[in-house]
Amino acid sequence: MSEIFPLFILLLILCMIISIVWWSYRNGISPMPTSRKVKEALLRMAPKDLEGTLYDLGSGWGTLVIPLAKRYPQCQVIGVESSPIPYSISYFRKNPNNLRLLREDFFAISLENATMIACYLYPGAMLKLRDKFEEELHTGAWVISHTFAVPDWKPLQTVTVNDLYHTKIYLYQIGKHHG
Numbered sequence: 001m002s003e004i005f006p007l008f009i010l011l012l013i014l015c016m017i018i019s020i021v022w023w024s025y026r027n028g029i030s031p032m033p034t035s036r037k038v039k040e041a042l043l044r045m046a047p048k049d050l051e052g053t054l055y056d057l058g059s060g061w062g063t064l065v066i067p068l069a070k071r072y073p074q075c076q077v078i079g080v081e082s083s084p085i086p087y088s089i090s091y092f093r094k095n096p097n098n099l100r101l102l103r104e105d106f107f108a109i110s111l112e113n114a115t116m117i118a119c120y121l122y123p124g125a126m127l128k129l130r131d132k133f134e135e136e137l138h139t140g141a142w143v144i145s146h147t148f149a150v151p152d153w154k155p156l157q158t159v160t161v162n163d164l165y166h167t168k169i170y171l172y173q174i175g176k177h178h179g
């Protein structure tokens, strides 16, 4: 029994690693969390008074969506993540009551009720999301994205974070992004 237990743990860790790698390949991006500096800058930059429903598309381990839910206790905050291991870890973290986590593909859900969308994704997803945003988001809804911009949209504000990568954060508002 005492010999089987470490083997079981090893197998479990191996399965978890395989799952993370497989879903990273499938989604086109790993569950790399937003860094502390970028998260703080993003929370400072996001609009102060928001009501309604906020989304983190690809919420990973919960690194960004949990602070977002704490920052906007009056809002319903929804994290959408398809990769099972990061999703499960975020699910079992100490989550505020206004946070809901969905294990889904964010391209398959409606964003019509969104007041603000936050994302840290990759260029291909931003291109595909641009069309979805233009179709589904209402005038006045906000989009905040770091590292990758929404192609062809003009941000209302851009902030460069004082980190190793000079990460850029882009803030857009629907109806005001075409310049």
Ligand SMILES: C[S@@+](CC[C@H](N)C(=O)[O-])C[C@H]1O[C@@H](n2cnc3c(N)ncnc32)[C@H](O)[C@@H]1O
Pocket: 023, 024, 027, 028, 029, 030, 031, 032, 033, 034, 056, 057, 058, 059, 060, 061, 062, 063, 064, 065, 080, 081, 082, 083, 086, 104, 105, 106, 107, 119, 120, 121, 125
């Ligand atoms: C770079 S991580 C960002 C995690 C988190 N938002 C943060 O800032 O810490 C991107 C996440 O998006 C998820 N993702 C990518 N495409 C997705 C899709 N179509 N549906 C759901 N999740 C997706 C990935 O699995 C990954 O966990």
